[in-house]
Amino acid sequence: MKKDLVLSKQMAILEKQEQKFLNHTENQFMKSNFTSVVNKIQDKIPAKLQATLDAAFYMGFHLVFEKGSSLIEKTYNKEKIAVAYDLNNYAIEKYMHLKHLKTLDKSSKHSKAINESIAAIEGGVLGLLGIGLPDIPLFLGVIVKTINEIALSYGFQYASDEEKAYLLYLICTAMTKDDLRKSYDQKVECLGHDIDAHSLPFIDLAAIMKETSDLLSNTLLTAKFIQGLPLVGVIGGVVNPIMINKIGKYARIKYKKRYLLSKINMTPVNQS
Template identity: 25%
Template sequence: MIQHETKEYLLQELDVVAKWEKDQKGMWFWEKIGRVPFMILDRITPKVVHKKVGQALDEIGSYIQKGGSYLTSEKEVLKRVKKHTGNEEVGIESIKELPLPVMDDISEAIVASRKKVAMTQGATTGIGGFLTLSIDIPFILGISLKTLQEIALSYGYDPNEQSERVFIIKCLQFVSSDIVGKQAILQELTDFNKPSPDKRDQTISQLQGWREVMVSFRDNFGWKKLFQMIPIAGILFGSMINKSMMHDIGEAGRMLYRKRRILEKLESSDN
Protein backbone atom coordinates (compact mmCIF):
# COMPACT_ATOMS: atom_id res chain seq x y z
CA MET A 1 0.00 0.00 0.00
CA ILE A 2 1.29 3.45 -0.87
CA GLN A 3 1.44 5.59 2.26
CA HIS A 4 2.60 8.77 0.61
CA GLU A 5 1.68 9.77 -2.91
CA THR A 6 4.27 11.91 -4.65
CA LYS A 7 3.31 14.56 -7.16
CA GLU A 8 5.02 12.51 -9.87
CA TYR A 9 2.90 9.49 -9.01
CA LEU A 10 -0.34 11.49 -9.10
CA LEU A 11 0.57 13.06 -12.45
CA GLN A 12 1.30 9.60 -13.81
CA GLU A 13 -2.12 8.36 -12.68
CA LEU A 14 -3.77 11.47 -14.12
CA ASP A 15 -2.17 10.55 -17.45
CA VAL A 16 -3.87 7.14 -17.24
CA VAL A 17 -7.23 8.88 -16.99
CA ALA A 18 -6.31 11.22 -19.86
CA LYS A 19 -5.57 8.22 -22.10
CA TRP A 20 -8.94 6.72 -21.20
CA GLU A 21 -10.65 10.00 -22.12
CA LYS A 22 -8.99 9.94 -25.54
CA ASP A 23 -10.31 6.43 -26.11
CA GLN A 24 -13.90 7.58 -25.64
CA LYS A 25 -14.81 7.85 -29.32
CA GLY A 26 -18.52 8.13 -28.81
CA MET A 27 -21.16 5.83 -30.23
CA TRP A 28 -20.49 3.53 -33.13
CA PHE A 29 -22.93 3.57 -36.02
CA TRP A 30 -24.74 0.50 -34.72
CA GLU A 31 -25.22 2.23 -31.38
CA LYS A 32 -26.80 5.23 -33.08
CA ILE A 33 -29.30 3.11 -34.99
CA GLY A 34 -29.82 1.12 -31.83
CA ARG A 35 -32.70 3.37 -30.85
CA VAL A 36 -34.87 1.78 -33.54
CA PRO A 37 -35.95 -1.22 -31.41
CA PHE A 38 -37.36 1.20 -28.85
CA MET A 39 -39.42 2.90 -31.51
CA ILE A 40 -40.93 -0.53 -32.12
CA LEU A 41 -41.36 -1.09 -28.38
CA ASP A 42 -43.24 2.19 -28.10
CA ARG A 43 -45.78 0.88 -30.59
CA ILE A 44 -46.34 -2.60 -29.19
CA THR A 45 -45.78 -2.21 -25.44
CA PRO A 46 -48.97 -2.05 -23.34
CA LYS A 47 -49.83 1.36 -21.88
CA VAL A 48 -49.56 0.05 -18.32
CA VAL A 49 -45.89 -0.77 -18.93
CA HIS A 50 -45.29 2.70 -20.38
CA LYS A 51 -46.85 4.13 -17.24
CA LYS A 52 -44.55 2.15 -14.96
CA VAL A 53 -41.47 3.25 -16.92
CA GLY A 54 -42.68 6.87 -16.72
CA GLN A 55 -43.11 6.57 -12.96
CA ALA A 56 -39.57 5.24 -12.65
CA LEU A 57 -38.27 8.21 -14.62
CA ASP A 58 -40.17 10.59 -12.33
CA GLU A 59 -38.59 8.95 -9.28
CA ILE A 60 -35.13 9.28 -10.77
CA GLY A 61 -35.81 12.93 -11.50
CA SER A 62 -36.59 13.51 -7.84
CA TYR A 63 -33.25 11.89 -7.01
CA ILE A 64 -31.47 15.06 -8.16
CA GLN A 65 -33.48 17.18 -5.73
CA LYS A 66 -33.63 14.99 -2.62
CA GLY A 67 -32.12 11.58 -3.33
CA GLY A 68 -35.42 9.74 -3.07
CA SER A 69 -35.56 5.95 -3.11
CA TYR A 70 -32.38 5.79 -5.17
CA LEU A 71 -30.15 7.33 -2.49
CA THR A 72 -27.74 4.59 -1.46
CA SER A 73 -26.60 3.70 2.04
CA GLU A 74 -23.08 4.51 3.16
CA LYS A 75 -22.87 1.43 5.36
CA GLU A 76 -21.92 -1.07 2.67
CA VAL A 77 -19.11 1.10 1.29
CA LEU A 78 -17.80 1.97 4.76
CA LYS A 79 -17.84 -1.73 5.57
CA ARG A 80 -15.68 -2.41 2.52
CA VAL A 81 -13.28 0.36 3.52
CA LYS A 82 -13.00 -0.97 7.09
CA LYS A 83 -12.28 -4.49 5.81
CA HIS A 84 -9.69 -3.24 3.34
CA THR A 85 -7.86 -0.89 5.70
CA GLY A 86 -8.45 -2.57 9.05
CA ASN A 87 -9.54 0.80 10.43
CA GLU A 88 -12.82 0.68 12.36
CA GLU A 89 -13.06 4.48 12.65
CA VAL A 90 -13.90 5.25 9.04
CA GLY A 91 -16.01 8.09 7.65
CA ILE A 92 -16.29 10.00 4.39
CA GLU A 93 -13.75 12.57 5.56
CA SER A 94 -11.19 9.89 6.37
CA ILE A 95 -11.77 8.15 3.02
CA LYS A 96 -10.53 11.32 1.32
CA GLU A 97 -7.13 10.76 2.90
CA LEU A 98 -6.75 7.15 1.72
CA PRO A 99 -4.11 6.36 -0.91
CA LEU A 100 -5.43 6.26 -4.47
CA PRO A 101 -4.76 2.50 -4.94
CA VAL A 102 -7.00 1.74 -1.94
CA MET A 103 -9.81 3.83 -3.44
CA ASP A 104 -9.32 2.03 -6.75
CA ASP A 105 -9.51 -1.43 -5.15
CA ILE A 106 -12.71 -0.58 -3.29
CA SER A 107 -14.42 0.93 -6.35
CA GLU A 108 -13.39 -2.05 -8.52
CA ALA A 109 -14.92 -4.45 -5.99
CA ILE A 110 -18.14 -2.41 -5.99
CA VAL A 111 -18.45 -2.53 -9.77
CA ALA A 112 -17.70 -6.27 -9.85
CA SER A 113 -20.45 -6.90 -7.28
CA ARG A 114 -23.00 -4.78 -9.17
CA LYS A 115 -22.18 -6.59 -12.43
CA LYS A 116 -23.23 -9.89 -10.85
CA VAL A 117 -26.53 -8.42 -9.66
CA ALA A 118 -27.21 -6.89 -13.09
CA MET A 119 -26.40 -10.19 -14.85
CA THR A 120 -28.87 -12.07 -12.65
CA GLN A 121 -31.57 -9.47 -13.29
CA GLY A 122 -30.91 -9.52 -17.05
CA ALA A 123 -31.22 -13.30 -17.15
CA THR A 124 -34.44 -13.22 -15.12
CA THR A 125 -36.17 -10.56 -17.20
CA GLY A 126 -34.89 -12.21 -20.39
CA ILE A 127 -37.24 -15.12 -19.80
CA GLY A 128 -40.31 -13.14 -20.78
CA GLY A 129 -39.01 -11.27 -23.81
CA PHE A 130 -39.96 -7.65 -24.46
CA LEU A 131 -42.65 -7.47 -21.75
CA THR A 132 -40.18 -8.16 -18.94
CA LEU A 133 -37.58 -6.06 -20.75
CA SER A 134 -39.64 -3.02 -19.80
CA ILE A 135 -39.17 -4.03 -16.17
CA ASP A 136 -35.43 -4.28 -16.72
CA ILE A 137 -35.16 -0.65 -17.87
CA PRO A 138 -36.02 1.07 -14.55
CA PHE A 139 -33.97 -1.58 -12.72
CA ILE A 140 -30.85 -0.78 -14.72
CA LEU A 141 -31.38 2.95 -14.23
CA GLY A 142 -31.68 2.41 -10.49
CA ILE A 143 -28.69 0.11 -10.08
CA SER A 144 -26.63 2.45 -12.25
CA LEU A 145 -27.36 5.38 -9.94
CA LYS A 146 -26.58 3.34 -6.83
CA THR A 147 -23.33 2.05 -8.33
CA LEU A 148 -22.19 5.57 -9.18
CA GLN A 149 -23.06 6.73 -5.67
CA GLU A 150 -21.00 3.93 -4.15
CA ILE A 151 -18.11 4.80 -6.44
CA ALA A 152 -18.45 8.41 -5.27
CA LEU A 153 -18.25 7.27 -1.64
CA SER A 154 -15.20 5.09 -2.35
CA TYR A 155 -13.35 8.21 -3.52
CA GLY A 156 -14.53 10.27 -0.55
CA TYR A 157 -17.47 12.18 -2.06
CA ASP A 158 -20.88 12.40 -0.39
CA PRO A 159 -23.92 11.66 -2.64
CA ASN A 160 -26.15 13.18 0.03
CA GLU A 161 -25.08 16.54 -1.37
CA GLN A 162 -27.20 17.76 -4.27
CA SER A 163 -24.19 18.99 -6.22
CA GLU A 164 -22.73 15.48 -5.98
CA ARG A 165 -25.92 13.97 -7.34
CA VAL A 166 -25.63 16.37 -10.27
CA PHE A 167 -22.14 15.01 -10.94
CA ILE A 168 -23.49 11.46 -10.79
CA ILE A 169 -26.22 12.21 -13.34
CA LYS A 170 -23.62 13.77 -15.62
CA CYS A 171 -21.56 10.56 -15.35
CA LEU A 172 -24.65 8.61 -16.36
CA GLN A 173 -25.29 10.98 -19.24
CA PHE A 174 -21.67 10.60 -20.37
CA VAL A 175 -22.08 6.86 -20.96
CA SER A 176 -24.92 7.33 -23.47
CA SER A 177 -23.61 10.46 -25.22
CA ASP A 178 -22.01 10.69 -28.65
CA ILE A 179 -18.45 11.97 -29.11
CA VAL A 180 -19.49 15.65 -29.13
CA GLY A 181 -21.58 15.21 -26.01
CA LYS A 182 -18.79 13.32 -24.23
CA GLN A 183 -16.28 16.05 -24.96
CA ALA A 184 -18.66 18.67 -23.56
CA ILE A 185 -19.37 16.63 -20.43
CA LEU A 186 -15.67 15.96 -19.83
CA GLN A 187 -15.02 19.69 -19.93
CA GLU A 188 -17.90 20.40 -17.55
CA LEU A 189 -16.73 17.78 -15.07
CA THR A 190 -13.11 18.91 -15.28
CA ASP A 191 -14.23 22.34 -14.07
CA PHE A 192 -16.68 20.91 -11.53
CA ASN A 193 -14.45 21.38 -8.50
CA LYS A 194 -13.31 24.88 -9.40
CA PRO A 195 -14.71 27.51 -7.01
CA SER A 196 -16.89 29.18 -9.60
CA PRO A 197 -20.61 29.49 -8.74
CA ASP A 198 -21.37 30.34 -12.36
CA LYS A 199 -19.85 27.08 -13.58
CA ARG A 200 -21.69 25.01 -10.96
CA ASP A 201 -25.00 26.77 -11.58
CA GLN A 202 -24.58 26.29 -15.33
CA THR A 203 -24.11 22.54 -14.89
CA ILE A 204 -27.13 22.29 -12.59
CA SER A 205 -29.32 24.30 -14.97
CA GLN A 206 -28.41 21.95 -17.82
CA LEU A 207 -29.92 19.14 -15.79
CA GLN A 208 -33.34 20.74 -15.63
CA GLY A 209 -34.04 18.58 -18.67
CA TRP A 210 -33.22 15.46 -16.63
CA ARG A 211 -36.04 13.54 -18.32
CA GLU A 212 -34.27 13.88 -21.67
CA VAL A 213 -31.09 12.62 -20.04
CA MET A 214 -32.84 9.54 -18.70
CA VAL A 215 -34.85 8.85 -21.84
CA SER A 216 -31.63 9.10 -23.84
CA PHE A 217 -30.03 6.60 -21.47
CA ARG A 218 -33.00 4.26 -21.84
CA ASP A 219 -33.00 4.53 -25.62
CA ASN A 220 -29.31 3.80 -25.75
CA PHE A 221 -30.08 0.20 -24.76
CA GLY A 222 -30.89 0.06 -28.47
CA TRP A 223 -30.45 -3.08 -30.47
CA LYS A 224 -28.18 -4.43 -27.74
CA LYS A 225 -31.47 -5.28 -26.03
CA LEU A 226 -33.18 -6.43 -29.21
CA PHE A 227 -32.29 -10.10 -28.73
CA GLN A 228 -33.46 -9.94 -25.14
CA MET A 229 -36.94 -9.43 -26.60
CA ILE A 230 -36.90 -13.09 -27.70
CA PRO A 231 -38.41 -15.25 -24.93
CA ILE A 232 -36.03 -17.80 -23.33
CA ALA A 233 -33.14 -16.85 -25.64
CA GLY A 234 -33.27 -13.50 -23.87
CA ILE A 235 -31.89 -15.15 -20.71
CA LEU A 236 -28.40 -15.34 -22.20
CA PHE A 237 -28.54 -12.02 -24.00
CA GLY A 238 -30.08 -10.22 -21.03
CA SER A 239 -27.32 -11.42 -18.73
CA MET A 240 -24.50 -10.49 -21.12
CA ILE A 241 -25.97 -7.10 -22.03
CA ASN A 242 -26.56 -6.03 -18.44
CA LYS A 243 -23.01 -7.04 -17.56
CA SER A 244 -21.66 -4.97 -20.46
CA MET A 245 -23.75 -1.94 -19.51
CA MET A 246 -22.63 -2.06 -15.87
CA HIS A 247 -19.03 -2.38 -17.03
CA ASP A 248 -19.34 0.81 -19.11
CA ILE A 249 -21.09 2.71 -16.32
CA GLY A 250 -18.65 1.48 -13.70
CA GLU A 251 -15.62 2.34 -15.81
CA ALA A 252 -16.88 5.84 -16.58
CA GLY A 253 -17.76 6.50 -12.94
CA ARG A 254 -14.42 5.23 -11.66
CA MET A 255 -12.38 7.22 -14.16
CA LEU A 256 -14.29 10.48 -13.71
CA TYR A 257 -14.21 10.28 -9.90
CA ARG A 258 -10.61 9.13 -9.98
CA LYS A 259 -9.71 12.23 -11.97
CA ARG A 260 -11.44 14.50 -9.47
CA ARG A 261 -9.63 12.95 -6.53
CA ILE A 262 -6.23 13.09 -8.27
CA LEU A 263 -6.71 16.76 -9.13
CA GLU A 264 -7.67 17.54 -5.54
CA LYS A 265 -4.67 15.64 -4.22
CA LEU A 266 -2.41 17.55 -6.59
CA GLU A 267 -3.90 20.86 -5.51
CA SER A 268 -3.45 19.89 -1.88
CA SER A 269 0.21 18.94 -2.44
CA ASP A 270 0.88 22.26 -4.18
CA ASN A 271 -0.59 24.15 -1.26
Protein backbone atom coordinates in the same frame (compact mmCIF):
# COMPACT_ATOMS: atom_id res chain seq x y z
CA MET B 1 8.98 16.94 -4.59
CA LYS B 2 8.13 13.24 -4.29
CA LYS B 3 4.47 14.12 -3.78
CA ASP B 4 4.36 16.24 -6.95
CA LEU B 5 6.07 13.50 -8.97
CA VAL B 6 3.70 10.75 -7.82
CA LEU B 7 0.63 12.91 -8.43
CA SER B 8 1.78 14.09 -11.85
CA LYS B 9 2.51 10.52 -12.96
CA GLN B 10 -0.86 9.31 -11.73
CA MET B 11 -2.63 12.18 -13.46
CA ALA B 12 -0.80 11.47 -16.73
CA ILE B 13 -1.83 7.80 -16.60
CA LEU B 14 -5.42 8.73 -15.76
CA GLU B 15 -5.67 11.27 -18.56
CA LYS B 16 -4.50 8.63 -21.06
CA GLN B 17 -7.26 6.32 -19.79
CA GLU B 18 -9.73 9.18 -20.06
CA GLN B 19 -8.79 9.97 -23.67
CA LYS B 20 -8.91 6.28 -24.59
CA PHE B 21 -12.44 6.08 -23.22
CA LEU B 22 -13.60 9.28 -24.91
CA ASN B 23 -12.08 8.35 -28.29
CA HIS B 24 -13.12 4.69 -28.30
CA THR B 25 -14.67 3.58 -31.60
CA GLU B 26 -16.59 0.41 -32.25
CA ASN B 27 -15.22 -2.40 -34.36
CA GLN B 28 -16.49 -1.60 -37.85
CA PHE B 29 -17.30 -5.22 -38.70
CA MET B 30 -19.33 -5.68 -35.52
CA LYS B 31 -20.93 -2.28 -35.95
CA SER B 32 -22.10 -2.92 -39.51
CA ASN B 33 -23.48 -6.38 -38.75
CA PHE B 34 -25.09 -5.46 -35.44
CA THR B 35 -26.65 -2.29 -36.87
CA SER B 36 -28.54 -4.25 -39.55
CA VAL B 37 -29.99 -6.59 -36.92
CA VAL B 38 -30.96 -3.66 -34.67
CA ASN B 39 -32.64 -1.86 -37.56
CA LYS B 40 -34.78 -4.90 -38.33
CA ILE B 41 -35.85 -5.16 -34.70
CA GLN B 42 -36.56 -1.42 -34.44
CA ASP B 43 -38.89 -1.62 -37.43
CA LYS B 44 -41.09 -3.97 -35.39
CA ILE B 45 -41.14 -1.86 -32.22
CA PRO B 46 -44.47 -0.04 -31.70
CA ALA B 47 -44.10 3.73 -32.09
CA LYS B 48 -45.75 4.44 -28.74
CA LEU B 49 -43.13 2.32 -26.94
CA GLN B 50 -40.58 5.14 -27.21
CA ALA B 51 -42.77 7.50 -25.18
CA THR B 52 -43.56 4.70 -22.73
CA LEU B 53 -39.88 3.96 -22.24
CA ASP B 54 -39.01 7.66 -21.86
CA ALA B 55 -41.57 7.94 -19.08
CA ALA B 56 -40.43 4.68 -17.46
CA PHE B 57 -36.82 5.86 -17.19
CA TYR B 58 -37.84 9.32 -15.95
CA MET B 59 -40.12 7.89 -13.25
CA GLY B 60 -37.40 5.35 -12.45
CA PHE B 61 -34.91 8.13 -11.68
CA HIS B 62 -37.51 9.93 -9.55
CA LEU B 63 -38.14 6.73 -7.62
CA VAL B 64 -34.43 6.03 -7.12
CA PHE B 65 -33.50 9.57 -6.07
CA GLU B 66 -36.54 10.42 -3.94
CA LYS B 67 -37.47 7.11 -2.35
CA GLY B 68 -34.77 4.63 -3.22
CA SER B 69 -31.65 6.19 -1.70
CA SER B 70 -32.13 4.61 1.72
CA LEU B 71 -32.90 1.24 0.14
CA ILE B 72 -29.85 1.42 -2.12
CA GLU B 73 -27.62 2.29 0.85
CA LYS B 74 -28.78 -0.90 2.57
CA THR B 75 -27.12 -2.89 -0.24
CA TYR B 76 -23.61 -1.75 0.74
CA ASN B 77 -21.78 -0.77 3.90
CA LYS B 78 -21.43 3.00 3.54
CA GLU B 79 -19.58 3.39 6.83
CA LYS B 80 -17.07 0.67 5.94
CA ILE B 81 -16.30 2.29 2.59
CA ALA B 82 -15.92 5.70 4.28
CA VAL B 83 -13.55 4.31 6.92
CA ALA B 84 -11.45 2.56 4.26
CA TYR B 85 -11.25 5.85 2.34
CA ASP B 86 -10.20 7.79 5.47
CA LEU B 87 -7.42 5.30 6.22
CA ASN B 88 -6.13 5.24 2.65
CA ASN B 89 -6.40 8.99 2.29
CA TYR B 90 -4.44 9.50 5.52
CA ALA B 91 -1.71 7.15 4.28
CA ILE B 92 -1.57 8.98 0.95
CA GLU B 93 -1.27 12.39 2.59
CA LYS B 94 1.39 11.14 5.00
CA TYR B 95 3.51 8.98 2.69
CA MET B 96 2.27 9.71 -0.88
CA HIS B 97 3.23 6.24 -2.06
CA LEU B 98 1.90 4.56 -5.19
CA LYS B 99 0.76 1.48 -3.27
CA HIS B 100 -1.66 3.58 -1.21
CA LEU B 101 -3.17 5.06 -4.36
CA LYS B 102 -3.61 1.54 -5.74
CA THR B 103 -5.32 0.50 -2.50
CA LEU B 104 -7.68 3.45 -2.93
CA ASP B 105 -8.60 2.08 -6.38
CA LYS B 106 -9.35 -1.45 -5.15
CA SER B 107 -12.60 -0.56 -3.43
CA SER B 108 -14.09 1.11 -6.52
CA LYS B 109 -13.00 -1.77 -8.77
CA HIS B 110 -14.51 -4.31 -6.40
CA SER B 111 -17.88 -2.54 -6.22
CA LYS B 112 -18.05 -2.22 -10.02
CA ALA B 113 -17.39 -5.95 -10.46
CA ILE B 114 -20.03 -6.88 -7.87
CA ASN B 115 -22.64 -4.64 -9.49
CA GLU B 116 -21.92 -6.04 -12.95
CA SER B 117 -22.74 -9.47 -11.55
CA ILE B 118 -25.95 -8.16 -9.96
CA ALA B 119 -26.97 -6.54 -13.26
CA ALA B 120 -26.27 -9.75 -15.16
CA ILE B 121 -28.41 -11.81 -12.78
CA GLU B 122 -31.21 -9.23 -12.67
CA GLY B 123 -31.26 -8.72 -16.43
CA GLY B 124 -30.92 -12.39 -17.27
CA VAL B 125 -33.62 -13.65 -14.89
CA LEU B 126 -36.12 -10.95 -15.83
CA GLY B 127 -35.26 -11.53 -19.47
CA LEU B 128 -36.02 -15.23 -19.23
CA LEU B 129 -39.34 -14.38 -17.61
CA GLY B 130 -40.12 -11.94 -20.40
CA ILE B 131 -40.05 -8.87 -18.17
CA GLY B 132 -38.62 -5.75 -19.81
CA LEU B 133 -40.08 -2.41 -18.71
CA PRO B 134 -40.73 -3.31 -15.04
CA ASP B 135 -37.04 -3.95 -14.44
CA ILE B 136 -36.05 -0.35 -15.30
CA PRO B 137 -36.14 0.95 -11.67
CA LEU B 138 -34.05 -2.08 -10.63
CA PHE B 139 -31.57 -1.44 -13.44
CA LEU B 140 -31.31 2.27 -12.57
CA GLY B 141 -30.90 1.32 -8.92
CA VAL B 142 -27.87 -0.83 -9.80
CA ILE B 143 -26.40 2.02 -11.88
CA VAL B 144 -26.82 4.53 -9.03
CA LYS B 145 -25.49 1.99 -6.51
CA THR B 146 -22.39 1.49 -8.66
CA ILE B 147 -21.66 5.21 -8.98
CA ASN B 148 -22.42 5.90 -5.30
CA GLU B 149 -19.94 3.26 -4.15
CA ILE B 150 -17.26 4.57 -6.50
CA ALA B 151 -17.88 8.13 -5.25
CA LEU B 152 -17.51 7.02 -1.63
CA SER B 153 -14.33 5.13 -2.49
CA TYR B 154 -12.71 8.44 -3.47
CA GLY B 155 -14.22 10.43 -0.59
CA PHE B 156 -17.18 12.04 -2.33
CA GLN B 157 -20.75 12.25 -1.07
CA TYR B 158 -23.73 12.14 -3.43
CA ALA B 159 -26.81 13.53 -1.64
CA SER B 160 -26.81 17.09 -3.05
CA ASP B 161 -28.60 18.06 -6.27
CA GLU B 162 -25.23 19.08 -7.73
CA GLU B 163 -23.75 15.63 -7.14
CA LYS B 164 -26.91 13.97 -8.48
CA ALA B 165 -26.58 16.08 -11.62
CA TYR B 166 -22.92 15.06 -11.82
CA LEU B 167 -23.98 11.40 -11.58
CA LEU B 168 -26.54 11.87 -14.36
CA TYR B 169 -23.99 13.51 -16.65
CA LEU B 170 -21.61 10.61 -15.97
CA ILE B 171 -24.31 8.28 -17.29
CA CYS B 172 -24.94 10.50 -20.34
CA THR B 173 -21.23 10.57 -21.22
CA ALA B 174 -20.81 6.81 -20.88
CA MET B 175 -23.91 6.12 -23.00
CA THR B 176 -23.07 8.41 -25.91
CA LYS B 177 -20.40 8.38 -28.61
CA ASP B 178 -18.01 10.60 -30.54
CA ASP B 179 -18.57 14.38 -30.33
CA LEU B 180 -21.67 14.06 -28.12
CA ARG B 181 -19.68 11.99 -25.60
CA LYS B 182 -16.95 14.66 -25.55
CA SER B 183 -19.57 17.38 -25.11
CA TYR B 184 -21.06 15.60 -22.09
CA ASP B 185 -17.56 15.01 -20.72
CA GLN B 186 -17.04 18.78 -20.72
CA LYS B 187 -20.24 19.17 -18.71
CA VAL B 188 -18.91 16.63 -16.23
CA GLU B 189 -15.58 18.47 -16.03
CA CYS B 190 -17.16 21.89 -15.50
CA LEU B 191 -19.69 20.71 -12.93
CA GLY B 192 -17.07 18.74 -11.00
CA HIS B 193 -14.79 21.79 -10.93
CA ASP B 194 -17.61 24.05 -9.73
CA ILE B 195 -18.67 21.63 -6.99
CA ASP B 196 -15.13 21.21 -5.67
CA ALA B 197 -14.46 24.96 -5.87
CA HIS B 198 -17.73 25.56 -3.96
CA SER B 199 -18.90 27.75 -6.84
CA LEU B 200 -22.19 26.01 -7.42
CA PRO B 201 -24.30 26.83 -10.48
CA PHE B 202 -28.09 26.64 -10.61
CA ILE B 203 -29.09 23.01 -11.15
CA ASP B 204 -32.40 22.06 -12.77
CA LEU B 205 -32.29 18.46 -11.62
CA ALA B 206 -35.67 17.56 -13.13
CA ALA B 207 -34.53 18.76 -16.56
CA ILE B 208 -31.27 16.81 -16.33
CA MET B 209 -33.19 13.70 -15.24
CA LYS B 210 -35.44 14.09 -18.29
CA GLU B 211 -32.42 14.56 -20.56
CA THR B 212 -30.73 11.45 -19.14
CA SER B 213 -33.96 9.44 -19.28
CA ASP B 214 -34.52 10.24 -22.96
CA LEU B 215 -30.91 9.39 -23.77
CA LEU B 216 -31.06 6.04 -21.96
CA SER B 217 -34.42 5.32 -23.55
CA ASN B 218 -33.05 5.86 -27.04
CA THR B 219 -29.93 3.84 -26.26
CA LEU B 220 -31.70 0.88 -24.71
CA LEU B 221 -34.99 0.85 -26.63
CA THR B 222 -34.16 -2.25 -28.63
CA ALA B 223 -32.54 -4.07 -25.73
CA LYS B 224 -35.48 -3.44 -23.40
CA PHE B 225 -37.95 -4.41 -26.13
CA ILE B 226 -36.14 -7.70 -26.67
CA GLN B 227 -36.02 -8.25 -22.92
CA GLY B 228 -39.81 -8.09 -22.92
CA LEU B 229 -40.02 -11.21 -25.11
CA PRO B 230 -40.01 -14.59 -23.31
CA LEU B 231 -36.82 -16.68 -23.73
CA VAL B 232 -35.40 -14.29 -26.33
CA GLY B 233 -35.39 -11.76 -23.50
CA VAL B 234 -32.16 -13.11 -22.08
CA ILE B 235 -30.38 -11.41 -25.00
CA GLY B 236 -31.67 -8.04 -23.83
CA GLY B 237 -30.66 -8.89 -20.28
CA VAL B 238 -27.04 -9.28 -21.36
CA VAL B 239 -26.98 -5.54 -22.12
CA ASN B 240 -27.32 -4.60 -18.42
CA PRO B 241 -23.85 -5.66 -17.18
CA ILE B 242 -22.25 -4.17 -20.31
CA MET B 243 -23.81 -0.82 -19.46
CA ILE B 244 -22.75 -1.09 -15.81
CA ASN B 245 -19.20 -1.86 -16.91
CA LYS B 246 -19.05 1.16 -19.20
CA ILE B 247 -20.62 3.56 -16.71
CA GLY B 248 -18.49 2.23 -13.84
CA LYS B 249 -15.27 2.53 -15.83
CA TYR B 250 -15.97 6.16 -16.72
CA ALA B 251 -17.13 7.04 -13.19
CA ARG B 252 -13.91 5.64 -11.71
CA ILE B 253 -11.85 7.82 -14.04
CA LYS B 254 -13.75 11.02 -13.21
CA TYR B 255 -13.94 10.58 -9.43
CA LYS B 256 -10.28 9.63 -9.24
CA LYS B 257 -9.43 12.69 -11.34
CA ARG B 258 -11.35 14.92 -8.92
CA TYR B 259 -9.52 13.25 -6.04
CA LEU B 260 -6.07 13.76 -7.60
CA LEU B 261 -6.88 17.36 -8.48
CA SER B 262 -7.86 17.99 -4.86
CA LYS B 263 -4.38 16.82 -3.83
CA ILE B 264 -2.58 18.76 -6.53
CA ASN B 265 -4.52 21.94 -5.74
CA MET B 266 -4.46 21.22 -1.98
CA THR B 267 -8.24 21.61 -1.72
CA PRO B 268 -10.32 19.27 0.45
CA VAL B 269 -12.47 16.61 -1.20
CA ASN B 270 -16.13 17.64 -1.14
CA GLN B 271 -17.78 15.94 1.82
CA SER B 272 -20.94 18.05 1.98
